[in-house]
Amino acid sequence: xxxxxxxxxxxxxxxxxxxxxxxxxxxxxxxxxxxxxxxxxxxxxxxxxxxxxxxxxxxxxxxxxxxxxxxxxxxxxxxxxxxxxxxxxxxxxxxxxxxxxxxxxxxxxxxxxxxxxxxxxxxxxxxxxxxxxxxxxxxxxxxxxxxxxxxxxxxxxxxxxxxxxxxxxxxxxxxxxxxxxxxxxxxxxxxxxxxxxxxxxxxxxxxxxxxxxxxxxxxxxxxxxxxxxxxxxxxxxxxxxxxxxxxxxxxxxxxxxxxxxxxxxxxxxxxxxxxxxxxxxxxxxxxxxxxxxxxxxxxxxxxxxxxxxxxxxxxxxxxxxxxxxxxxxxxxxxxxxxxxxxxxxxxxxxxxxxxxxxxxxxxxxxxxxxxxxxxxxxxxxxxxxxxxxxxxxxxxxxxxxxxxxxxxxxxxxxxxxxxxxxxxxxx
Numbered sequence: 001x002x003x004x005x006x007x008x009x010x011x012x013x014x015x016x017x018x019x020x021x022x023x024x025x026x027x028x029x030x031x032x033x034x035x036x037x038x039x040x041x042x043x044x045x046x047x048x049x050x051x052x053x054x055x056x057x058x059x060x061x062x063x064x065x066x067x068x069x070x071x072x073x074x075x076x077x078x079x080x081x082x083x084x085x086x087x088x089x090x091x092x093x094x095x096x097x098x099x100x101x102x103x104x105x106x107x108x109x110x111x112x113x114x115x116x117x118x119x120x121x122x123x124x125x126x127x128x129x130x131x132x133x134x135x136x137x138x139x140x141x142x143x144x145x146x147x148x149x150x151x152x153x154x155x156x157x158x159x160x161x162x163x164x165x166x167x168x169x170x171x172x173x174x175x176x177x178x179x180x181x182x183x184x185x186x187x188x189x190x191x192x193x194x195x196x197x198x199x200x201x202x203x204x205x206x207x208x209x210x211x212x213x214x215x216x217x218x219x220x221x222x223x224x225x226x227x228x229x230x231x232x233x234x235x236x237x238x239x240x241x242x243x244x245x246x247x248x249x250x251x252x253x254x255x256x257x258x259x260x261x262x263x264x265x266x267x268x269x270x271x272x273x274x275x276x277x278x279x280x281x282x283x284x285x286x287x288x289x290x291x292x293x294x295x296x297x298x299x300x301x302x303x304x305x306x307x308x309x310x311x312x313x314x315x316x317x318x319x320x321x322x323x324x325x326x327x328x329x330x331x332x333x334x335x336x337x338x339x340x341x342x343x344x345x346x347x348x349x350x351x352x353x354x355x356x357x358x359x360x361x362x363x364x365x366x367x368x369x370x371x372x373x374x375x376x377x378x379x380x381x382x383x384x385x386x387x388x389x390x391x392x393x394x395x396x397x398x399x400x401x402x403x404x405x406x407x408x409x410x411x412x413x414x415x416x417x418x419x420x421x422x423x424x425x426x427x
Contacts (some may be wrong), residue, residue, distance in 0.1 A: 001029045040076065102139075139184070143262075269306075359392070
């Protein structure tokens with residue numbers, strides 16, 4: 001039995017697909033590198049926003065045509081979209097053999113081969129480059145954000161014990177992983193459900209001391225009730241990146257209140273000040289939603305003014321997507337796509353200038369770079385200030401061959417708005 005997996009959506013889905021791959025292999029099934037080589041296709045879907053849902057549906061429809069033509073024996077759909085809209089999808093796309101929700105490893109295995117004996121042993125096969133891996137520390141979310149359907153799809157917050165995560169991290173490092181990227185729907189909630197208090201700081205300390213990873217990076221940190229003890233650990237621990245991804249979603253208190261974010265602009269600015277005071281050289285990344293139903297031009301003005309003042313290092317922007325069964329659904333989606341696009345461009349034009357200024361300030365410096373790709377004549381890598389796939393790249397020339405997944409010191413001699421350019425220094 002040859003199985004191919006298509007993974008759509010976020011890094012949490014990547015982890016789920018890697019876990020499924022491990023379980024398939026442990027049950028003597030072959031992982032096919034392409035759809036053409038597969039008997040069975042598993043599509044791990046995303047249902048977060050309209051664009052992600054559309055991509056998932058289109059992928060399923062294309063696979064359904066392959067099933068009709070006989071190119072596939074079996075088609076299985078899993079993940080967030082399936083969790084949320086499985087009943088509707090069954091009616092509309094009968095070519096799909098099975099629909100499963102999130103983390104349905106055992107059900108998928110049994111659907112492919114009912115005779116196989118199965119046990120959850122924590123197997124995992126990486127789909128990322130060997131030098132980095134995502135470490136999902138919890139599942140689900142208890143935050144009441146008005147725009148978000150994640151609790152509907154992923155359920156309530158569930159932390160994985162520290163001991164289990166340390167063991168998983170050690171296993172990843174033993175495979176050659178050098179960078180662990182901590183992900184969850186909300187990192188900062190970690191531990192409340194099983195330890196009765198937030199224990200992200202304790203987890204970070206344990207991973208730093210015991211995993212053997214050279215970089216540990218934090219993504220998806222919710223700003224409301226942020227555990228400040230995390231900052232001292234980031235500052236004082238050499239293998240924890242001075243980097244924090246904190247999705248703020250907006251800066252206008254009116255919009256934040258409507259979004260049910262549990263924080264105001266003033267409290268946000270106080271938190272950012274405290275973060276920078278405790279970790280002076282920290283790199284701050286955030287994402288923002290443009291076009292929330294109650295958002296006015298004045299709210300966008302406030303967001304732009306906030307970003308100009310705060311000079312965040314990395315910024316991503318999403319257009320609001322109306323989601324069924326969320327608190328904000330009753331507000332409709334009154335702003336046109338053109339208005340959202342215009343507002344988004346305004347924010348990103350500002351951020352492009354901020355990023356360029358920050359990158360130009362690095363010209364003449366020497367940066368430690370993790371080499372990721374050989375482009376033939378030059379290499380592409382990342383600094384500690386950059387997460388994979390979403391942040392800046394460094395393009396490196398070298399008089400000698402560089403090993404992918406190795407750390408190299410690079411003299412930066414040029415910069416663009418989202419890229420750095422430099423020369424590898426010989427040891």
